[in-house]
Amino acid sequence: MALPDTSQYIPHLAYDSVVFGFSKGKLKILLMEYHATGWYALPGGFVRKAENLEDAVKRGLFERTGLKEIYLKQFHTFGDRSRYQPKVMKTILEANGHAIPENYWMLDRFFSVAYYALIDHEKVTLTPDNLSDSIAWYEIDRLPKLIFDHDKIVQKALQTLRENLDRNLIGGNLLPDRFTMNELQAVYEAILGEKLRRTSFQRKMLSLDILDRHEKLYTGKSHKAPFLYSFKLT
Amino acid sequence: MALPDTSQYIPHLAYDSVVFGFSKGKLKILLMEYHATGWYALPGGFVRKAENLEDAVKRGLFERTGLKEIYLKQFHTFGDRSRYQPKVMKTILEANGHAIPENYWMLDRFFSVAYYALIDHEKVTLTPDNLSDSIAWYEIDRLPKLIFDHDKIVQKALQTLRENLDRNLIGGNLLPDRFTMNELQAVYEAILGEKLRRTSFQRKMLSLDILDRHEKLYTGKSHKAPFLYSFKLT
């Protein structure tokens, strides 16, 4: 695998994505682990010269998750000089066995446009890229140390997600098509980091008139079976 | 005035600023008019190679308004290919009497990080830049046609400002240090584009415990004089 040259990509510009998933009651994000370094980073990439910014992000997410239709939101662009750490990037590239040319473009200062994505944890097929030997889910409150300012990016993503949760009613993007009210509440609680009142939550969600009610879900548990819901098509 | 060369600036990366002001009951923004073209654009600029992104924006705003302390918020980065219109940029540069070199960097595709600013209309000293023969205030609902996607940038700025208005209590940044409740309400109404209920607005603002009440303002009008308020130091 040859190093990509600069002619294909916009120099100095990258994107990073904070991909949220939900499983076993926990909010999680995707992280890559780079070969032979033990370093973790957000899935990111570069923008081709003839490509829309958002298409570049979708392309990267598709390559790593196999998903084409993804809830995606740009939330901030990071451009502090303190992001510029060419030694870190050099180590990552060299750990992949590359000889790095003088003034190689990937060692330059980069501005990163950050997006967060919400996906159904079950629908994903994870595929590492060339520089990584793994891509995997990590609980949001048990993240390993991340390179560059990626921890700051994650925190800002989470903050923005919380602020947008009610306004945009996006919680359902983390669940399968059909879900119980309890599951939806668990998603809200995981994102907000606090317990919600069951009856108030149910009343609120139903009053918003955004859910369709379907058949009951019989789990075999010895109690009343909950209804399944889906989000109404807008 | 020589053309700037690329060695000083990050290529492909620009910023644009939507500078909001408020006067005579109207919400306004700053626009530049380019020499000899009749074209209008947002005040923007480029980022120096050794400069933080946000510092570049502050530098540009200081040069044009004389203000150092400005409420500034990044809200979106625009990166569609449709922004790429080298002919427009070429015309602007040529209208300033420049001979444009082959492959001149300012004619490349640009990604623009957009910020909005809230300033006290009265504190500003407007100064055009080299390419412009004017910088002036324009009512938000009577804007001239703008180049590139700048109209889209303005709309997105306004939308974000509306969403952040209550959460961040930023309306006061458009007013002098001391203002009447009526003036504050007028700012909110101009931003939201709707009339608010006087009594409810007053009750709400007072209950938030963010205002200090000062002396009355006697305007000579034949009615009860309103109190002056200021925002509490946080």
Next chain:
DNA sequence: TAGAATTGTCTCAAATTGAAACAATAGAAT
């Protein structure tokens, strides 16, 4: 001194939310 305009506060109803109670139901235990 009366009048017009505007401000600050209060009142009462309507709507929303907090907190808990209650009835319904699915399966397990007896």
Next chain:
DNA sequence: ATTCTATTGTTTCAATTTGAGACAATTCTA
């Protein structure tokens, strides 16, 4: 079959917030 436990969907009542208007106070004019 009956009882029991856990959980769900709904209802109830109080507390809080908001909508809409009334009302008294104040400032200057006529």
